Amino acid sequence: MTQYLDLGQIGPQEPHKSAQKRCCGCGGWFIPTRSNRRACRPTCRARASDRHRGLMPRFDWDQPEPKQTRMAALAALFRAHPGEWLEQHRLANVAGVAGFRERRRECCIRLGMTLERKRERLPSGAVLVFWRYVLPADLSQAVGEAEATV
Numbered sequence: 001m002t003q004y005l006d007l008g009q010i011g012p013q014e015p016h017k018s019a020q021k022r023c024c025g026c027g028g029w030f031i032p033t034r035s036n037r038r039a040c041r042p043t044c045r046a047r048a049s050d051r052h053r054g055l056m057p058r059f060d061w062d063q064p065e066p067k068q069t070r071m072a073a074l075a076a077l078f079r080a081h082p083g084e085w086l087e088q089h090r091l092a093n094v095a096g097v098a099g100f101r102e103r104r105r106e107c108c109i110r111l112g113m114t115l116e117r118k119r120e121r122l123p124s125g126a127v128l129v130f131w132r133y134v135l136p137a138d139l140s141q142a143v144g145e146a147e148a149t150v
């Protein structure tokens, strides 16, 4: 025998908190009409996209993931020392010891940076690994010209 639930007795269904999502545009709670919906309305979607592309400042609840921050920090360190060999421990200090390998890969793939690696054996037998950010050819030429005029 099939039993039917009398919805009239329960009353209007209030969506549970777990059905709600944080809007990526305004940061407010909303009930998505589709599971892949991330913004509560089209303007919020456009705003989130602008923010993602850096056209708008991020809000405190909209901070990039620590992962991205670490990658940005590593990229910034490399860019501050173009062509300079940097010891791996120093880089891992910025990028995170466990995540260094992954952050470095992201710098290459997502930011298109060219990184070179070299190993050096100390008299004690310890091996040090160095990384170097190689400037793109056109950019290093521009830097060379700028330095020549100074």
Ligand SMILES: [Zn+2]
Binding pocket: 023, 024, 025, 026, 027, 028, 039, 040, 041, 044
């Ligand atoms: Zn919104």
